[in-house]
Amino acid sequence: MSMDKIVSLCKRRGFLFQSSEIYGGLNGFWDYGPLGVELKRNLKDTWWRDMVTGHDDLTAPAGAPQAYQMVGLDCSIIMHPQVWKCSGHYDLFHDFMVDCRESKKRYRYDQVVGRWVESKGQKVFVTVMPETDDPATEIEPRALKFFNLRAKQADQLVYHGSHASLATISDMATVLAPDAKQLGTLTPPREFNLMFKTIVGAMGTEEDAAFLRPETAQGIFVNFKNVVDSSRVKVPFGIAQIGKSFRNEITPRNFTFRSREFEQMEIEFFCSPESSNEWYRYWRDRRYQWYLSLGLSPERLRMREHDAAEIAHYSCGTADIEYAFPFLPAGEFGELEGVAHRADFDLRSHQEGKLVKKDGALVVETGTDGKPRHKGSGKKMDYLDQETNRKYIPHVIEPSAGADRATLAFLCEAYREDMAPNDKGEQEARVLLKLHPRLAPFKAAIFPLFNKDGMPEVAQKLYLKLKKRFNVFFDDGGSVGKRYRRQDEAGTPYCLTIDHTTLQDQTVTIRDRDTLVQRRISLDAVLPELEKLIEG
Numbered sequence: 063m064s065m066d067k068i069v070s071l072c073k074r075r076g077f078l079f080q081s082s083e084i085y086g087g088l089n090g091f092w093d094y095g096p097l098g099v100e101l102k103r104n105l106k107d108t109w110w111r112d113m114v115t116g117h118d119d120l121t122a123p124a125g126a127p128q129a130y131q132m133v134g135l136d137c138s139i140i141m142h143p144q145v146w147k148c149s150g151h152y153d154l155f156h157d158f159m160v161d162c163r164e165s166k167k168r169y170r171y172d173q174v175v176g177r178w179v180e181s182k183g184q185k186v187f188v189t190v191m192p193e194t195d196d197p198a199t200e201i202e203p204r205a206l207k208f209f210n211l212r213a214k215q216a217d218q219l220v221y222h223g224s225h226a227s228l229a230t231i232s233d234m235a236t237v238l239a240p241d242a243k244q245l246g247t248l249t250p251p252r253e254f255n256l257m258f259k260t261i262v263g264a265m266g267t268e269e270d271a272a273f274l275r276p277e278t279a280q281g282i283f284v285n286f287k288n289v290v291d292s293s294r295v296k297v298p299f300g301i302a303q304i305g306k307s308f309r310n311e312i313t314p315r316n317f318t319f320r321s322r323e324f325e326q327m328e329i330e331f332f333c334s335p336e337s338s339n340e341w342y343r344y345w346r347d348r349r350y351q352w353y354l355s356l357g358l359s360p361e362r363l364r365m366r367e368h369d370a371a372e373i374a375h376y377s378c379g380t381a382d383i384e385y386a387f388p389f390l391p392a393g394e395f396g397e398l399e400g401v402a403h404r405a406d407f408d409l410r411s412h413q414e415g416k417l418v419k420k421d422g423a424l425v426v427e428t429g430t431d432g433k434p435r436h437k438g439s440g441k442k443m444d445y446l447d448q449e450t451n452r453k454y455i456p457h458v459i460e461p462s463a464g465a466d467r468a469t470l471a472f473l474c475e476a477y478r479e480d481m482a483p484n485d486k487g488e489q490e491a492r493v494l495l496k497l498h499p500r501l502a503p504f505k506a507a508i509f510p511l512f513n514k515d516g517m518p519e520v521a522q523k524l525y526l527k528l529k530k531r532f533n534v535f536f537d538d539g540g541s542v543g544k545r546y547r548r549q550d551e552a553g554t555p556y557c558l559t560i561d562h563t564t565l566q567d568q569t570v571t572i573r574d575r576d577t578l579v580q581r582r583i584s585l586d587a588v589l590p591e592l593e594k595l596i597e598g
């Protein structure tokens with residue numbers, strides 16, 4: 063499926079707009095339009111309902127070691143700066159970047175791709191822009207231009223090795239930067255912290271510096287004791303949070319996939335150290351199934367366990383749930399959610415101070431003076447198990463999802479083009495969004511067939527009745543065929559038409575977006591029927 067078509071539908075129908083578009087946009091920031099805001103809100107509500115409020119805390123779910131509780135939190139975006147020092151984000155949350163002295167552009171070091179090309183006795187690492195879909199097609203013209211050759215002289219280019227990241231190149235003097243004419247214009251890689259810095263209060267000094275949170279997780283960790291003391295939860299239990307996070311990504315790209323402002327849906331699940339591996343497997347599998355249950359196809363969704371080299375130093379296991387987004391080369395997947403076993407790393411960090419791994423153990427990092435580099439809160443983060451009278455710092459399993467990436471994945475999965483009958487009964491091309499009814503912006507649309515004979519009045523009455531329960535749309539403009547097409551593109555799963563028969567026998571037609579099947583049901587049955595179809 064072409065990404066261009068999805069992007070164009072998103073703009074045309076009001077799912078997504080570039081932020082500050084009238085001023086030329088701001089890279090890495092997006093606005094959700096009238097349809098997009100409903101879709102994303104439905105996604106977040108579905109997650110919250112399935113993970114938190116609708117969770118059965120009396121019965122152990124399939125695959126879980128025992129029953130557990132779930133509660134929610136909504137923490138502030140700006141937190142005490144010490145939070146980020148102890149969590150490790152202050153020192154370690156960075157990417158490497160390179161600057162081009164010629165083009166004045168900045169790139170993420172690991173995202174620039176190139177290939178060694180030799181000609182006229184010179185060997186050059188020719189790179190292309192990070193967002194290039196197929197580097198192979200762009201390297202050759204760049205190499206020809208650099209070596210001053212014409213297209214028919216392409217046989218004078220000798221390629222060495224296959225495509226590789228700039229991060230594999232040690233001598234920057236041999237690199238032709240993505241948008242440069244001269245060799246060796248890139249600076250050596252430099253660290254770039256991804257946290258957005260801001261100033262709290264009127265003084266404006268460096269002491270008042272704070273950060274916009276780069277993840278919602280830390281708000282949960284620092285409130286662990288508050289939740290235990292205030293809500294009678296018992297380990298094992300989970301705390302969920304949905305909220306904005308901010309990362310000053312060097313190269314935001316691929317529509318909303320990598321943005322600078324985005325929303326996360328995170329759970330920190332607290333359990334005993336002995337049971338943590340079982341809980342890790344439970345959450346990994348449960349979260350994967352959640353995406354399938356809402357319509358992502360198993361061919362495009364995969365779960366990938368990290369290998370040892372990829373796993374963070376504190377983690378005992380991490381799996382990514384990944385989706386084959388259409389903007390990625392065939393066979394490549396992009397992360398939707400990470401499920402990580404974080405052991406007691408976070409709670410201990412906020413108790414003792416920033417931790418580092420030394421001789422296989424996690425210890426508080428000290429400076430040259432032997433004092434902790436970043437001091438913890440000193441507050442006890444342990445938990446007393448009343449039944450066994452044992453005190454311990456719980457282990458944590460963290461399923462961390464991106465609401466914008468998931469919204470994008472559901473949009474990509476839903477986009478279809480097929481044939482459907484028009485007003486004359488002839489087959490005609492149509493675009494539809496085959497969104498799960500729980501996610502669809504509008505659950506139903508109500509059409510009076512004609513604007514006369516009492517049909518609008520019946521339609522309006524039904525519309526107002528349904529609106530109390532669901533987000534529904536009223537449309538009395540144009541032919542019914544055209545009205546169907548508009549709703550198909552918006553992903554509305556059901557359309558209800560009020561016609562002459564309605565006036566006689568109080569029935570309406572209900573048309574299914576996907577099967578195109580139309581049947582008559584009584585006006586009184588519409589609400590319970592929609593409830594059954596949408597909520598199961």
Ligand code: GAP
Pocket residue numbers: 276277278279309311318319320321322323324325326328397398399400460462463464465466467468
């Ligand atoms: N607390 C763990 C954590 O934040 P992460 O893998 O860095 O882990 C979790 O982020 C999820 O947040 C990702 O799987 C992704 O869905 C989303 N996410 C991360 N960076 C993002 C960005 N720049 N734009 C959009 N979504 C992003």
